[in-house]
Amino acid sequence: MADAAPAQTDAELAHLARVVREGVGRLNWRMRAESDGDSPGPAVLAVLSRLIRAGTHTPKELAEAERIQPQSLTRILATLTERGLVSRTPDPADGRRYLIDITPAGIGVLREYTGSRERWLAGALERALTPTERQLLALAAELLVRVADA
Secondary structure, eight states, rough: OOOOOOOOOOOHHHHHHHHHHHHOOOOHHHHHHHTTTOOHHHHHHHHHHHHHHOOOHHHHHHHHHTTTTTHHHHHHHHOOOOOOOSSEEEEETTEEEEEEEHHHHHHHHHHHHHHHHHHHHHHHHHHHHOOOHHHHHHHHHHHHHHHHOO
């Protein structure tokens, strides 16, 4: 069944896109501003998150999935390996390749970072929004995930 809502114009969609981009960007900036000085950078967080969500990857797969230049990923993986946050093992199917996986220490670092950000965000949501607004935001959050995955 077709959606009963009237179609949005190009101008309305452009405005919506701008407002969503600005809101997500400002929230992202604020959450980073709330971090302590030792928090991992965005590319490191992206790599660790990918490994938790999707499991073991080759460096090439990680670079493609996270849209990171291979040279940058090489530096990130060297740092993560040195800190014991990821492991690097030879690929049994192809000895020329390596498999990258997150270690328990890497999981701990990512959980601590995300936990502290989520605690800050939960407090901000409670202070700034009514219960009804929080319900609307829950729906909007699901929609943002769907848009991101499209």
